[in-house]
Amino acid sequence: MGRFRDWWTGTRYPEAGIAPMTRAHVRSALLALDDPDKPWRVRAGQSGADVLAEWHMIEPAWGSGRNREQTERRFKFVLRLDESAREARVCAHVHEVTRTGKNLRWVAEKKVGRGPRTRVWSKKFHWEKDAEGRRQRVYSVDFDSNYMRDPMQKVVLGSGWTWRGVHRL
Structure with missing residues (x-):
């Protein structure tokens, strides 16, 4: 059950x-990941959390009239550092809202999730011509929560701490 639980919660040793390292060192190393060139922010947590990393993205609206649509995504990691167990307890939260209508007032779809293995990504494509002049579809990923998770996990594991996914903090 131990290995399965570790897999299910995304625990890494x-x-x-x-x-x-000390708790203060791990916390300061995580806060040092905040960079204005990155699309996500890392800051000191509130109400029991030590560190909060958040990515907020609003896609451009497309369509016209009643078919106009826009999606807003908010993904965050809430970390609590437990010095006695030398582990960072992490819970991921996702909140996604798709608005439609001429003035984007109506909520067409709403997704909310929380948990240790929560992952969100958005994949888009555009058409380009290859060397022979044929059209081909080219994919690009513009939003992936692992872009935020991987550096944070590297800091925690590099500090000698365990990264433990939890359902609630």
């Missing part, structure tokens, strides 16, 4: 031989 540090490599053997890494000396665990």
